[in-house]
Amino acid sequence: MSWLQNKFEKNFMISTVDYVFNWARKSALWPMTFGLACCAIEMIASSTARFDIARFGSEVFRPSPRQSDLMIVSGTVTLKMAPIVKRIYDQMPEPKWVISMGACSSVGGPFNTYAVLQGVDRIVPVDVYVIGCPPRPENLFYALLKLQDKIDTMSLAKRPTEVRLDESMMENFKRQVMVAQTMQPK
Amino acid sequence: MSSVIWRIVGGVLNVGIVLLVAPLGQGVLRKVTARVQSRQGPPLWQPYFDLLKLLGKEDIESGETPRMQRFAAYLSLATVLAVACLVPMGFASPMNGAADIILLIYLLTLCGICTLLAGLAAGSTYSLVGASREMMSMIALEPVFAIALIVGALHTGSFRLDTVLNGSVYGTAGVPWSGLIMLAVMILSFQAFVQRVPFDISEAETELMEGPLMEYSGPKLALFKYAQMAKLVIYSALFVRMFVPWGAGFTFPLAGLVFWAMFWAKVAVVVLVVTLVAATHARYRIDQAIRFFAGMFAAALGALVLASYGY
Numbered sequence: 001m002s003w004l005q006n007k008f009e010k011n012f013m014i015s016t017v018d019y020v021f022n023w024a025r026k027s028a029l030w031p032m033t034f035g036l037a038c039c040a041i042e043m044i045a046s047s048t049a050r051f052d053i054a055r056f057g058s059e060v061f062r063p064s065p066r067q068s069d070l071m072i073v074s075g076t077v078t079l080k081m082a083p084i085v086k087r088i089y090d091q092m093p094e095p096k097w098v099i100s101m102g103a104c105s106s107v108g109g110p111f112n113t114y115a116v117l118q119g120v121d122r123i124v125p126v127d128v129y130v131i132g133c134p135p136r137p138e139n140l141f142y143a144l145l146k147l148q149d150k151i152d153t154m155s156l157a158k159r160p161t162e163v164r165l166d167e168s169m170m171e172n173f174k175r176q177v178m179v180a181q182t183m184q185p186k
Numbered sequence: 187m188s189s190v191i192w193r194i195v196g197g198v199l200n201v202g203i204v205l206l207v208a209p210l211g212q213g214v215l216r217k218v219t220a221r222v223q224s225r226q227g228p229p230l231w232q233p234y235f236d237l238l239k240l241l242g243k244e245d246i247e248s249g250e251t252p253r254m255q256r257f258a259a260y261l262s263l264a265t266v267l268a269v270a271c272l273v274p275m276g277f278a279s280p281m282n283g284a285a286d287i288i289l290l291i292y293l294l295t296l297c298g299i300c301t302l303l304a305g306l307a308a309g310s311t312y313s314l315v316g317a318s319r320e321m322m323s324m325i326a327l328e329p330v331f332a333i334a335l336i337v338g339a340l341h342t343g344s345f346r347l348d349t350v351l352n353g354s355v356y357g358t359a360g361v362p363w364s365g366l367i368m369l370a371v372m373i374l375s376f377q378a379f380v381q382r383v384p385f386d387i388s389e390a391e392t393e394l395m396e397g398p399l400m401e402y403s404g405p406k407l408a409l410f411k412y413a414q415m416a417k418l419v420i421y422s423a424l425f426v427r428m429f430v431p432w433g434a435g436f437t438f439p440l441a442g443l444v445f446w447a448m449f450w451a452k453v454a455v456v457v458l459v460v461t462l463v464a465a466t467h468a469r470y471r472i473d474q475a476i477r478f479f480a481g482m483f484a485a486a487l488g489a490l491v492l493a494s495y496g497y
Contacts, residue, residue, distance in 0.1 A: 021239075024238035024242065030236075049223055055228065057235060063400075067396070067402070093243050095244075
């Protein structure tokens with residue numbers, strides 16, 4: 001829908017179309033199937049019978065990034081993994097969202113070391129952060145509901161999730177990657 | 187002239203019904219699966235949300251040959267809807283005199299070929315494996331459905347849709363042995379025709395990442411998903427018309443409505459059975475499935491021989 005964006009003022013027709021599409025979007029968030037560390041175990045637990053993520057319409061864990069809407073970054077993002085996470089994000093079609101699950105992916109967690117990215121928001125725009133080490137499935141569901149609220153404010157006329165990469169963030173990331181590479185003799 | 191108009195109206199009505207009902211069938215399938223696994227499950231209308239969301243997403247054409255990919259996506263839904271025009275959905279088939287069962291067999295094969303095209307056009311390793319699996323199972327399986335139709339045609343001596351799609355497999359003087367064999371074969375291989383769990387080998391999500399559909403995103407994926415949902419309804423309707431057609435074919439308005447409702451109740455039962463089998467079985471490996479299909483094919487050939495001798 002990129003060719004439609006920023007072409008309209010807010011009016012009755014646009015708001016109605018927005019309402020219908022947002023309703024569908026927030027009720028059918030398909031997460032990408034991947035996990036980075038222990039938080040992923042809690043993410044997997046959220047799709048089991050006891051917690052059942054299907055109630056929110058997110059049961060369809062997609063194996064291909066081309067088909068998913070939601071990236072749940074669950075676990076420690078090491079610098080070696082960071083470019084791959086970024087690539088997965090780039091491969092997902094718009095509109096797409098990111099939930100940063102757990103302390104590690106939000107701020108680096110206990111691992112303030114040369115090998116760990118201090119927060120996944122340095123490489124991809126994050127919509128909802130979940131605290132916890134690891135967070136329980138209920139926390140993930142709360143984040144999902146918060147994300148649904150956010151999607152509700154989306155519009156054909158303007159996207160509110162337009163948090164893009166900051167240049168300085170990118171520089172910082174590259175520097176850290178370089179540090180990691182020089183620390184690792186080849 | 188008026189018959190042409192009625193054909194068009196009937197065809198559009200059939201297509202509309204299939205488009206409306208297909209996601210609901212999928213919703214029931216997902217809900218029942220969830221209940222069997224003691225989960226709450228998504229709401230019944232979840233597939234409508236899924237389709238609408240997919241239609242509103244960005245369309246990335248990332249395969250080797252985007253033009254072929256596009257063609258395969260449009261062709262798959264178009265073929266399924268063309269089949270919907272031929273199948274009698276409670277009332278007589280709208281395209282009755284305009285098409286015969288040869289066209290039906292041809293269109294049903296084309297459905298599988300669309301998946302093949304999609305896999306070949308995507309050109310990634312997973313989708314190629316998926317395409318080769320689809321090809322193997324198609325070669326083993328498609329003749330079975332064709333034989334079921336041909337057995338009916340042999341019994342009635344006609345290729346007309348309304349004659350063959352009316353329980354014609356039982357159309358012998360004595361005990362319809364060939365019909366009963368075909369009924370057993372169709373029940374056993376029905377999951378494979380509608381691409382549900384024990385036989386969804388070509389797009390095994392957990393091992394092949396959706397196989398041929400891997401590179402599809404947004405609206406074209408929605409078309410493929412829609413075609414798959416519609417396939418379940420259409421094959422169920424075909425099954426009901428071929429093997430349990432009793433009580434249909436009345437044209438008196440009130441009785442017609444009753445039997446229309448009965449037809450859809452039977453289709454719903456078939457969908458439920460498919461769901462229960464899908465929820466309680468694990469996927470077969472491709473070699474196991476091919477061996478199974480080969481057995482089915484042999485039994486179907488036996489039925490064909492019996493039918494040609496009039497049993």
